[in-house]
Amino acid sequence: MFLRDEKKNTFHDFVGFLQRISERKKGEHIDHTFGNLKVYFIGKNEILKKYAVAPYYRRIQNDTKNGTDVFYLLAHGNYHVVAADVLATLLSQDDIAREDDKYIGEITIEGKKIKTAIIRMVRSHGFTHEPLDALESEKTCEIISEGTEMPEIGEIPSS
Amino acid sequence: MEGLENTIVYILAGITISIGSYIAYKVANKVLYPKMCRLLLLWRTKRILNRNRLLAVYVTPFDLSYSLKRELEKDPLDEIRKVFKEVHGMKSIIDDKPVLRYLLDVVTTGIIVAEKAHELKYVTTLMEYTNNIAGHACPMYARLQELNSLILTKIKLSPEAIRMLIVEMERVNVLA
Numbered sequence: 001m002f003l004r005d006e007k008k009n010t011f012h013d014f015v016g017f018l019q020r021i022s023e024r025k026k027g028e029h030i031d032h033t034f035g036n037l038k039v040y041f042i043g044k045n046e047i048l049k050k051y052a053v054a055p056y057y058r059r060i061q062n063d064t065k066n067g068t069d070v071f072y073l074l075a076h077g078n079y080h081v082v083a084a085d086v087l088a089t090l091l092s093q094d095d096i097a098r099e100d101d102k103y104i105g106e107i108t109i110e111g112k113k114i115k116t117a118i119i120r121m122v123r124s125h126g127f128t129h130e131p132l133d134a135l136e137s138e139k140t141c142e143i144i145s146e147g148t149e150m151p152e153i154g155e156i157p158s159s
Numbered sequence: 160m161e162g163l164e165n166t167i168v169y170i171l172a173g174i175t176i177s178i179g180s181y182i183a184y185k186v187a188n189k190v191l192y193p194k195m196c197r198l199l200l201l202w203r204t205k206r207i208l209n210r211n212r213l214l215a216v217y218v219t220p221f222d223l224s225y226s227l228k229r230e231l232e233k234d235p236l237d238e239i240r241k242v243f244k245e246v247h248g249m250k251s252i253i254d255d256k257p258v259l260r261y262l263l264d265v266v267t268t269g270i271i272v273a274e275k276a277h278e279l280k281y282v283t284t285l286m287e288y289t290n291n292i293a294g295h296a297c298p299m300y301a302r303l304q305e306l307n308s309l310i311l312t313k314i315k316l317s318p319e320a321i322r323m324l325i326v327e328m329e330r331v332n333v334l335a
Contacts, residue, residue: 014327018320039323074319101326107319118322 038068042075042084042117053087060087061096064123071097073119081117088119097121 017034024030032039040056042048047055060071075084081104091097101120106113 015324018324022317022320037327072323103322116319118319120323120326 033068036067036069038063038071040071040073042073042080042087045079048079048083053083053090056087057090060091064096069123070100071121073117073121075117076114078115081115084117084119088121091121095124097123 014034020030021032021039032041040060042053042056060068063071073084073088075081085104088099088102092099098121099119100122101118103116103118105116107116
């Protein structure tokens, strides 16, 4: 979808983007945006325990309103996978985005089987929600960015 | 009959270019003989090679009969040579220039997608052989049973990233 509109080397740029995601360190902030595609890591225990998926929902709602067409929800571990699945369902029910591809299963990483969710979602055409006000959006982003350390790819969450 | 088959394959190949190779290829897999599918697969492979920039090789429609499977288990390379020689005017790439060695030299990342385990085994065997004779460090990073995919990449990607890469490539139909 998004690659078609990009330049010739977009494929390699996209691989580079995925490489940065793959190699990110624990707690490291990386740009999770590639064009109109975003990647969300559902991995912060504190946020999920305190707010459930609401901050993620709000951030995605806002980002979607501001131009994100495609996004992925990534999660490791049973608890986070369920959260990602619930979040995807909520976004679908509220007609913000629809599930386009979904993988929930075990992936073997360094000999360990880890429950993983990789959900691709596409913005709904009928999505007409107004963007959140700036203050609320900033708070939401702040909550997410200051959350507890998210598990690395390949790391089994403690929960 | 041989000539007729080749003609049909080339016509189909032309259609393939026009309407999107993956869809046409899927259709071809349903309506054509396995042999012709193999020819078309090889034609497609050649075409991708000629582009000098491989994005992906789909092995999905590659029809391996039971007897062929047994041959592959015995000596995969013989069968590979035989299949390549079936293509009109095409020398055995395996003999002259190992296909995967070529791919590894020019390609940053490629993906081989197969639906069945024996197809993966076929590709794996080919890669291992190529690796041995070429003395080239095979950059194959991951074999994901869940995805039935092999990744040819010089860049280390996590399984999630590989999944995303495959999905996005499927969405844009990069082979079209």
